[in-house]
Amino acid sequence: xxxxxxxxxxxxxxxxxxxxxxxxxxxxxxxxxxxxxxxxxxxxxxxxxxxxxxxxxxxxxxxxxxxxxxxxxxxxxxxxxxxxxxxxxxxxxxxxxxxxxxxxxxxxxxxxxxxxxxxxx
Amino acid sequence: xxxxxxxxxxxxxxxxxxxxxxxxxxxxxxxxxxxxxxxxxxxxxxxxxxxxxxxxxxxxxxxxxxxxxxxxxxxxxxxxxxxxxxxxxxxxxxxxxxxxxxxxxxxxxxxxxxxxxxxxxxxxxxxxxxxxxxxxxxxxxxxxxxxxxxxxxxxxxxxxxxxxxxxxxxxxxxxxxxxxxxxxxxxxxxxxxxxxxxxxxxxxxxxxxxxxxxxxxxxxxxxxxxxxxxxxxxxxxxxxxxx
Numbered sequence: 001x002x003x004x005x006x007x008x009x010x011x012x013x014x015x016x017x018x019x020x021x022x023x024x025x026x027x028x029x030x031x032x033x034x035x036x037x038x039x040x041x042x043x044x045x046x047x048x049x050x051x052x053x054x055x056x057x058x059x060x061x062x063x064x065x066x067x068x069x070x071x072x073x074x075x076x077x078x079x080x081x082x083x084x085x086x087x088x089x090x091x092x093x094x095x096x097x098x099x100x101x102x103x104x105x106x107x108x109x110x111x112x113x114x115x116x117x118x119x120x121x
Numbered sequence: 122x123x124x125x126x127x128x129x130x131x132x133x134x135x136x137x138x139x140x141x142x143x144x145x146x147x148x149x150x151x152x153x154x155x156x157x158x159x160x161x162x163x164x165x166x167x168x169x170x171x172x173x174x175x176x177x178x179x180x181x182x183x184x185x186x187x188x189x190x191x192x193x194x195x196x197x198x199x200x201x202x203x204x205x206x207x208x209x210x211x212x213x214x215x216x217x218x219x220x221x222x223x224x225x226x227x228x229x230x231x232x233x234x235x236x237x238x239x240x241x242x243x244x245x246x247x248x249x250x251x252x253x254x255x256x257x258x259x260x261x262x263x264x265x266x267x268x269x270x271x272x273x274x275x276x277x278x279x280x281x282x283x284x285x286x287x288x289x290x291x292x293x294x295x296x297x298x299x300x301x302x303x304x305x306x307x308x309x310x311x312x313x314x315x316x317x318x319x320x321x322x323x324x325x326x327x328x329x330x331x332x333x334x335x336x337x338x339x340x341x342x343x344x345x346x347x348x349x350x351x352x353x354x355x356x357x358x359x360x361x362x363x364x
Binding site: 022075076078 | 124125179
């Protein structure tokens, strides 16, 4: 038993570390009703295309809060700069909505899609 | 947004234990036995581990792969040098004679990239101040100099003087920090009753009063108590303190 533990404990520790370092790919997905980030950006895209700015404002607030929740989970497996870059994109989307500039917002939304797909991969 | 303190703490744990696991796997070579390459390699592995812990601008995984890569390659080279004598010589180098019969072998010295001044320093460190006393001096792969002095300059031994000597054997620890090590007592075919009797003969009532106790090779018990009862005569400090 002692000999087994001697090999199993270091091996399991390394496996656990690898799992933490790759956890982002699973943990970026929604775990409740308040962190449905990707679906919310999809909804925002529709709002912007329909020029429904009041719904877009609500949606972007939801996105901001959802992103904070997701960051807490994925921060151990993703580099800080990448997280800050996505935060910047969300801020620019918010600014575009305030300015009711649908072209700028759509550009940022599609930039965000690209960032999301590369996040924690 | 990102909680840097928590992220660094988690990364420190990952880095620390990964380093611990891999250094244990890589064997028990002492620092003094390391070759120049081993030394540089060790520094590189340490540097990657430190970056893994504190550089949040890159993913932990990339640093971790770098760390594991270095550790695996080091292990692979260790295996090759053990299994293949020729490759072992190519990778680690081999000991080189640099002084023979008091004469410096400059060609070998240049091959080892060692200056004559450095050689003399190493010689003096081996307590040899007269190069003519040297029969052989060998530069080892870990950078140390092994010196064989000529027979006429070697100290006299008990054998030379035909003085009989008995094997001294090893001492065995039986108490450490007040805790009796029963396994060691059994090895020396003693029991707790014997130990208690010996302690009482030394004026000690309980094992807990003992910091360290050994059964000496001659079978006698050496005891060091926590209460040393030493006066200020041995206090070497020349300041009041505290510091």
